[in-house]
Amino acid sequence: MPFPSLPIQLQAPPGVALHLLAWAAAFAAPCTQALAQGVASDAELTPVIVVTGTASHTGLPASLPSATASKTAEQLREQNLFNPEDALQYMPNTTVRKRYLGDRNALLAGRSFGTLQPSRALVYLDGYLISNFLGRFDAPRWNMVSPEAIARVDMLYGPYSALLPGNSIGSTVSVSQRVPKGFEASGRLIGSQQRFSQYGHxxxxxxxxxxxxxxQALASGLWLSADLNHxxxxxxxxxxxxxxAAANGSFPATSGTATRVTGIVYDTEPKxxxxxxxxxNAGAIDHTVQDTLNLRAGQKLSATLEASAMASWWHNDTHTRDQSFLRDASGATVWSGVVTDGSNSFSIPLASFAPANRTELHQQLGASLKTRRGPxxxxxxVLSSYRILDDAARQANNxxxxxxxxxxxxVTRRDGTGWQTAEAQATWTPSADDWTAGRHSLAFGLHRNTYHLDNAVANVGADGDWRSDEGTRSQDYQGRTSVTALYAQDGWRLADDWKLTLGWREEWFKAYDGSQLASGMSVPYDDRSLRGHSPKAALAYQASDSLLLKLSLGRGVRxxxxxxxxxGTVTATSQxxxxxxxxxxxxxxxxxxxxQEWEHQRLRVSLFRDAVKNAILRQSTSDAAVCKTTATGASSYTCVQNVDRVKTQGVELAWSAQDLWLSGLALDASFAHNFQSKVTANRNDPAMVGKSWLRVPRQRATLQASWRPEAHWLLAVSWRYEGRAYNDAYNLDVNPNVYGGVSQVRQLDLRSxxxxxxxxxxxxxVNNVADQPAYQSHPYPGRTLFAELRFSL
Structure with a gap:
C-alpha cells in the first residue's frame, strides 16, 4: 500500500393573488439570453443569518426557496471519505462521477442533468467559487479542500434563488471549513487497496x-488556520x-504484413x-501525487465587523502508463502495427498506447469583509481569484x-488561465420578536466576474523529447467572458404562517478576445454583448409546528x-x-x-419539473454527419449543439431518523424517480425527439445506517443505487453494462x-463489498479496502 512518496395549510391571505399573478406573468415572459456564472451569496449559503422561523436541520436558513440536504463533519466520519467530493456520494438524487481515488475530474450530476453538463452545478468553498466553468471536463476544484478541514457540506436544489447565478439550474454545493475556537491540531492517515479485474486481467x-x-483563536479576535494534504x-x-465491427460483424480491412499475436479479447460494445x-490505452493507468496547502485567517475588527482571507495552492504531478494484452510468438509485448489472431486482422496506431504526463500548480486567493449585527x-x-500558475499536459506520439x-x-499549456469574482451584498432582517405579518427580509447585491482561458498546443518533433521540450505552437484557442449582475430578493411575511419570497436577477454579459489558431491560420471571433433576467418566486406555508409546504418557481440561464x-482542437484521430x-x-x-417532522424522524417529499430551452449538449461520435461537418478522416468527432427543448419531471424523497428503534442508531435514506427526462423538440436533429436525456438515470437511491452502541464504537453500512442511463443521444446503447456504457450502480459500503x-x-x-462492476463510460473502482488513523490534540 503506497503512502505519501424547515413546515404548512393552503389558504392564501387577501391580496396575495395579485402579487402572484404579476410574478407569474414575469416568469412567463421571454428573457434576453445571457451568459451567467457567479459567486456565492453569504446570506444564501451559510446559517449565520437566520431569516425567520426555526433554523432547519441542515444548518441553513429554513426559509430558503428550495429543497436542501446537508452533511456535518461528524456524519461524514460514518462513511469512507478519501477525497472531498466523497462527502456528496450519498446526497439525495446526486451523482458524483469519481472514477478513482485522486481523480481530478469528479463531475457532479443531479435531478435533470448528467455528468456531460457539469456547468449546471455550482460549488463554493467558504463562499469562494471553486467550480471551473472554463472547460467541459474541468470539474470543481475539489483539490483546494483538505478533507480534515471540512466542517459541513450543504446542497441546494434548482434555480430558485435570485442570489445565485444561472449555473444553479442544477445544484449548488457549499463546503464550509472549520474555524478554530482555540488551539486545534488534528490529522488523519489513510491508506487504501483496490482489487480490479477486467477482460481477464x-x-x-x-x-x-x-x-x-x-x-488557533486568540483573545484579540484573530484566528489562524493551516491545512496540509498530501x-x-x-x-x-x-x-x-x-x-x-460493422453491423454484419466484419472488422475494418487492413493492409500490410500482420504479426500473429495472442491476447485479443472480444466483447459486445454498448450499441x-x-x-x-x-x-x-491512452494513459489508462494514472499515478498522481497531489499536495494542497490552505492558509486562512480572520479578524474581528469590532463587535459587528469581521474580515477573513484565504490563500490556497494545489500541486499535481501525474504520470500515466498503458497495458497491452498482445503478445507475439516469442512472448514479447506488441504495442502497434498490423496484428492478427488468425481470425481477424487489425491496425493499431503508434499513438494508441502512448502515455501522458502532467504537472499543475493552481492558486486561489480570497478575502471578505462582513458585518455581523444579527437583525x-x-x-x-467578497473577492476571489483563481489562477492556474502552471499547467503542462504532455502527450507522447509513440x-x-x-x-x-x-x-x-x-504539450498543451493553460498557464495564466483562471477567473476572478467580486460581490457586494446588503441584507436586512427583522428580529425574531419583530417578525410579524407584513414584514420583509431583504437582500440586494452587485456581482462581477471575469473568466479567461488560453489553451495552447505545441508539437515536439521526433528529434526532441515530449517529456520536457516546449515544441512549436501548432494550435491555440482562447477567449474571455465577463458578467455583471444586479439582484434583489424579498422574503415577505404575508401572515403568521405564510411567507412569499420574490426575487429578480439582471445580468449583462460580454464574450471577447475569442480566437482559434490551427493550420497556421488564426481566426478571430466577434465580441458578444447580451443581457438577461431571471425572476424567482416561492410561497411557503407553515401548516403546523411540524409540517412545512412550499411551492417554488424559478428561471435560470446557463x-x-x-x-x-x-x-477547435484537431488531432491525428479526432476533431x-x-x-x-x-x-x-x-x-x-x-x-x-x-x-414533515416527528419526534425521531423527518421526511421530505418533492415533486419537481424542469423545462430547459436550448439545452447545451456536447457529444462524441464516429459519424461526421451528427456533428454537421463535411470533414473526413477522423475516427472521432466531438461537437457542441443546442437542443430545442428538454423536459424532466420526477419525485424525490429524503428520510432521516435518530434513535428510532435502537439507541445510537441513525438512518438516512433517499429515493428519486424521474417520470420523464426526454428531448421534446429539436429542429436541428429531429431523430433525438422522444429520446431520454443523456446520463440522467430513471432512479437514484441511497441508504445509510450507523450505530454507536457505546461511546467508543461505530458500525456503519451505506448503499447507493443508480438505474441505467443513456450515453448515446439516440439511445442506441442497448448494452450499458460494459466499458463505454452508463450502467446501473449497486454499491454496498461498510465501515467500523x-x-x-x-x-x-x-x-x-470497504467500498463496493460485492465487487460489482459499474461504468460511467469509464469503469468504476472494484472492491476497495480502507484503513484510517485519526488523531487530535
Whole structure:
C-alpha cells in the first residue's frame, strides 16, 4: 500500500393573488439570453443569518426557496471519505462521477442533468467559487479542500434563488471549513487497496493520504488556520484500445504484413456490436501525487465587523502508463502495427498506447469583509481569484516502450488561465420578536466576474523529447467572458404562517478576445454583448409546528463557457468542433415540497419539473454527419449543439431518523424517480425527439445506517443505487453494462471505527463489498479496502 512518496395549510391571505399573478406573468415572459456564472451569496449559503422561523436541520436558513440536504463533519466520519467530493456520494438524487481515488475530474450530476453538463452545478468553498466553468471536463476544484478541514457540506436544489447565478439550474454545493475556537491540531492517515479485474486481467492498486489541520483563536479576535494534504494515488485502467465491427460483424480491412499475436479479447460494445479489445490505452493507468496547502485567517475588527482571507495552492504531478494484452510468438509485448489472431486482422496506431504526463500548480486567493449585527442591516464584500500558475499536459506520439526514451509528442499549456469574482451584498432582517405579518427580509447585491482561458498546443518533433521540450505552437484557442449582475430578493411575511419570497436577477454579459489558431491560420471571433433576467418566486406555508409546504418557481440561464464557444482542437484521430454562436440554455423550473417532522424522524417529499430551452449538449461520435461537418478522416468527432427543448419531471424523497428503534442508531435514506427526462423538440436533429436525456438515470437511491452502541464504537453500512442511463443521444446503447456504457450502480459500503481515546481513532472500511462492476463510460473502482488513523490534540 503506497503512502505519501424547515413546515404548512393552503389558504392564501387577501391580496396575495395579485402579487402572484404579476410574478407569474414575469416568469412567463421571454428573457434576453445571457451568459451567467457567479459567486456565492453569504446570506444564501451559510446559517449565520437566520431569516425567520426555526433554523432547519441542515444548518441553513429554513426559509430558503428550495429543497436542501446537508452533511456535518461528524456524519461524514460514518462513511469512507478519501477525497472531498466523497462527502456528496450519498446526497439525495446526486451523482458524483469519481472514477478513482485522486481523480481530478469528479463531475457532479443531479435531478435533470448528467455528468456531460457539469456547468449546471455550482460549488463554493467558504463562499469562494471553486467550480471551473472554463472547460467541459474541468470539474470543481475539489483539490483546494483538505478533507480534515471540512466542517459541513450543504446542497441546494434548482434555480430558485435570485442570489445565485444561472449555473444553479442544477445544484449548488457549499463546503464550509472549520474555524478554530482555540488551539486545534488534528490529522488523519489513510491508506487504501483496490482489487480490479477486467477482460481477464487483474491487479492491485493502492493509494495513501495524509491530512493535517492546525488552528488557533486568540483573545484579540484573530484566528489562524493551516491545512496540509498530501496524497499518492494510482487508478485502475480508465480506457481501452478497441476496434468495433460493422453491423454484419466484419472488422475494418487492413493492409500490410500482420504479426500473429495472442491476447485479443472480444466483447459486445454498448450499441450491441462486436468489439475487439487490445489493452488499456491512452494513459489508462494514472499515478498522481497531489499536495494542497490552505492558509486562512480572520479578524474581528469590532463587535459587528469581521474580515477573513484565504490563500490556497494545489500541486499535481501525474504520470500515466498503458497495458497491452498482445503478445507475439516469442512472448514479447506488441504495442502497434498490423496484428492478427488468425481470425481477424487489425491496425493499431503508434499513438494508441502512448502515455501522458502532467504537472499543475493552481492558486486561489480570497478575502471578505462582513458585518455581523444579527437583525437589521448587514453588508458583505467578497473577492476571489483563481489562477492556474502552471499547467503542462504532455502527450507522447509513440507507445510506452518508445516514449520512455523521449521522441515526438505534444504539450498543451493553460498557464495564466483562471477567473476572478467580486460581490457586494446588503441584507436586512427583522428580529425574531419583530417578525410579524407584513414584514420583509431583504437582500440586494452587485456581482462581477471575469473568466479567461488560453489553451495552447505545441508539437515536439521526433528529434526532441515530449517529456520536457516546449515544441512549436501548432494550435491555440482562447477567449474571455465577463458578467455583471444586479439582484434583489424579498422574503415577505404575508401572515403568521405564510411567507412569499420574490426575487429578480439582471445580468449583462460580454464574450471577447475569442480566437482559434490551427493550420497556421488564426481566426478571430466577434465580441458578444447580451443581457438577461431571471425572476424567482416561492410561497411557503407553515401548516403546523411540524409540517412545512412550499411551492417554488424559478428561471435560470446557463450560457456557454469559453471552451464550448471556441475550442477547435484537431488531432491525428479526432476533431473537436465548438460553436461561437451557441445560445444559452434557459431553465424554467418548479418544485412542490412537503417537509414533515416527528419526534425521531423527518421526511421530505418533492415533486419537481424542469423545462430547459436550448439545452447545451456536447457529444462524441464516429459519424461526421451528427456533428454537421463535411470533414473526413477522423475516427472521432466531438461537437457542441443546442437542443430545442428538454423536459424532466420526477419525485424525490429524503428520510432521516435518530434513535428510532435502537439507541445510537441513525438512518438516512433517499429515493428519486424521474417520470420523464426526454428531448421534446429539436429542429436541428429531429431523430433525438422522444429520446431520454443523456446520463440522467430513471432512479437514484441511497441508504445509510450507523450505530454507536457505546461511546467508543461505530458500525456503519451505506448503499447507493443508480438505474441505467443513456450515453448515446439516440439511445442506441442497448448494452450499458460494459466499458463505454452508463450502467446501473449497486454499491454496498461498510465501515467500523473504534475510539481509543478522545484523541485517537482507528477505522477500517470497504467500498463496493460485492465487487460489482459499474461504468460511467469509464469503469468504476472494484472492491476497495480502507484503513484510517485519526488523531487530535
Amino acid at each position: 487483474a491487479d492491485n492498486f493502492g493509494s495513501g493520504q495524509l491530512s493535517l489541520h492546525l488552528g 496524497q499518492d494515488a494510482t487508478s485502475q485502467p480508465m480506457q481501452y484500445a478497441t476496434v468495433t 450491441g456490436l462486436r468489439r475487439a479489445v487490445f489493452g488499456a 437589521g442591516w448587514n453588508a458583505s464584500l 507507445p510506452d516502450p518508445v516514449a520512455a526514451q523521449g521522441g515526438a509528442g505534444s 450560457f456557454p463557457n469559453v471552451e464550448e464557444l471556441y475550442n 473537436t468542433l465548438s460553436d461561437p454562436n451557441l445560445q444559452a440554455e434557459t431553465s424554467d423550473a418548479m418544485e412542490l415540497s412537503a417537509e 471505527a473504534y475510539r481509543f481515546s478522545p484523541q485517537l481513532e482507528l477505522a477500517l472500511g
